Amino acid sequence: MQSGRRSNARKRPCEQIIIHFDYDCFYASVFEAETPALRSLPLAVQQKQIIATCNYEARRRGLRKLQPIKEARKICPDVVIVLGEDLTRFRNASKDLYSFLRAFSWNAKVERLGFDEVFMDVSDIVDYNLTLLNPNDLANSFFCLSKADPTQGFAVDASQVAGHTYPGELQDKLPLDAGQLHALRLRLHLGSHLAMHLRHQLEQVKDYTCTVGISTSKLLAKLVGNLNKPKGQTTLMPPYNSDVGESDNVTTFVDSHEVGKIPGIGFKLAQKIREHVLRRPAEFDNGFVYGGTKEQVLVRDVRTHPGMNAEVLEKVLGGPGTPHGIGGKIWGLVNGVDETEVGQAREVPKQISIEDSYMRLDTMEEVLRELHTLTRSLITRMRIDLLEDDDELNTDSVAATGGKRWIAHPKTLRLSSRPRPPLNADGTRTRTFNRISRSAPSPNFIFNLTETVDNLAEKLVAEVLLPLFRKLHPEKSGWNLSLMNIAITNMEDTASDTRAGTGRNIARMFKQQDDVLKQWRVEDRDRSPSPAADATMGEQPDQEDHLGNKEQPDEGVQLKSTPPITHQGSEDIIPRSQDSRAEEIGQGWDSDEEMCAFTILLV
DNA sequence: GAGGAAAAG
């Protein structure tokens, strides 16, 4: 069975072309974009007492990420330090750049990871352009950005890659004729040219530079992008698979990484894997961490470890509480296989949470004060992220709501805390970072736009969060909390469609059905089948209840004080037509899913 | 659904 190929390795699918974007020193760039004069100065963004990130001028002068502010001032006395603890501007910039990139996508497979990374599945665009190529004159090709408008695009030399490659230059840069180019290579060429174009657009229109990776999966695109930063792009070149024991570029590339560096292998998993590979069972109580001794375990060491395969990894990594099939997933990763899809653009966040950490939180007075502060932030965030302009409101409603309406209603409110663990008997403190939480239904009044954030927060703390806190910490005092977090979750779409059964409610219907069946299974003996269906129906009397009863003079202030969300538009020209077209199409649509499906049919 | 673990940036 071992035909020279990597044993038990699956073949790597190469159908997709994925681009991974990573904005260069994002936080610093946001400030530079706001204030261009900062560009030529050493600029550092401060969070707590350290530099969260700094621009490249600052790095040139010896500053680095995560450096203490004191140290930084010593090294570079004229450094400009800006406070970056309020994430609002970063969140807004991130969204803006995201929608800019998304406008280029045909299939809407554009996924944001954190504030400063974006994955884009451009397989469809690349494949379309592949069909447009003239095999006899690859050097003079035209990359088409819109099926609908064939004039939109740019000239490319499809016989060459744009930007850097892995492995490095040499024979890769030689222009090849069609006979020597197989499809994967040509598609990667096209992907690299599209990436180059997008980078230039991002820089010219939005003033942001980024570092980019181009390959066939999220894993490989992200990893390979790291090779040339900042302002660089790298394409992982074929061969991606090898048959006769020859090494392919993917194996060579992935093999050289430390296990913990592979996205998807976090601290805990890496620890378990290293332990197994080093055959060092449980001797790690000595204050020694693996990273501390600089003991590197490379992907190669894991992959070639005697007897290693997906099943072994499942044994090593699996167990109660761990994801099912984790062994197969990790085995895939160390073999350069990652089949996770680039997610579709998401309309509404799954949850919004606000937290803060504290030296010590002990008295009810402190707790109440912090709960209040956190709640005000949370409600403000709700009004920023969950509110959209509503054009079709009568004037009374506009007066009452500022012409906004909720795009989602979170149904659950959650309070979490991180208690500092009591010292052990011997005085050693078992460091635990575990959180505990309690949740409750979120009351409808939090959607009231005629009240001030302050009043709503007051009410929410009194009516929901305080009871939750008592449930979480029944003791009278002495909690010694190091963190509190308030979250809203369980978002229910309200995008002009509340009718059941139009697709997105199918999951809920299944759940409901399951609940009914469960009741039957458990109770079919001595109970009549009670109408269980109303449980999911109640308690949300259709949300349209912004009772515009009293005109609050200060509610407008609240709304205005929230920064205007720059839903693309004001100052910049978006050169593509895709976005506006999709929006027009979307007007009469009941759901984004349906709109996307229809858009795909059109293009 | 509720509560928690792990991962990511």
Place this chain on the structure above:
DNA sequence: AGTTCTTTTCCTC
């Protein structure tokens, strides 16, 4: 960096 804040996904009960 086991720091901090935020979000997502997946697990079990």
